[in-house]
Amino acid sequence: xxxxxxxxxxxxxxxxxxxxxxxxxxxxxxxxxxxxxxxxxxxxxxxxxxxxxxxxxxxxxxxxxxxxxxxxxxxxxxxxxxxxxxxxxxxxxxxxxxxxxxxxxxxxxxxxxxxxxxxxxxxxxxxxxxxxxxxxxxxxxxxxxxxxxxxxxxxx
Numbered sequence: 001x002x003x004x005x006x007x008x009x010x011x012x013x014x015x016x017x018x019x020x021x022x023x024x025x026x027x028x029x030x031x032x033x034x035x036x037x038x039x040x041x042x043x044x045x046x047x048x049x050x051x052x053x054x055x056x057x058x059x060x061x062x063x064x065x066x067x068x069x070x071x072x073x074x075x076x077x078x079x080x081x082x083x084x085x086x087x088x089x090x091x092x093x094x095x096x097x098x099x100x101x102x103x104x105x106x107x108x109x110x111x112x113x114x115x116x117x118x119x120x121x122x123x124x125x126x127x128x129x130x131x132x133x134x135x136x137x138x139x140x141x142x143x144x145x146x147x148x149x150x151x152x153x154x155x156x
Contacts, residue, residue, distance in 0.1 A: 029142020035135030053106040060097035
């Protein structure tokens with residue numbers, strides 16, 4: 001009896017500080033997957049705007065500054081009308097304009113409610129590939145950690 005109690009105490013001492021090492025590997029890989037999905041989605045959307053986007057002049061309806069607890073940023077609100085008479089509105093952070101002034105926007109010809117200020121993708125172009133690489137790295141590290149932890153559990 002004393003031996004099994006001693007064995008239980010020694011086994012308890014060897015347990016890792018975290019409950020499930022596979023969960024950690026899945027979380028690391030999941031974080032990488034989220035980065036890949038977000039950056040890949042933005043890159044695909046930028047591609048759609050370049051391939052089927054239509055530029056049109058819109059009228060600024062309002063512009064203002066949004067304040068949050070940590071930062072503030074400009075927002076422009078605009079309205080544009082298509083040749084068939086349909087009217088759409090949109091807004092974009094990081095831009096401003098005087099109400100009534102004109103602003104150049106892009107919209108997707110197949111889905112005009114998807115619109116943005118023309119050229120607003122230029123500051124994303126340098127970041128998105130880097131974010132994709134970092135996401136792929138996290139997916140790879142998470143996958144490797146998952147494989148190692150499964151082998152450790154299988155060897156027990």
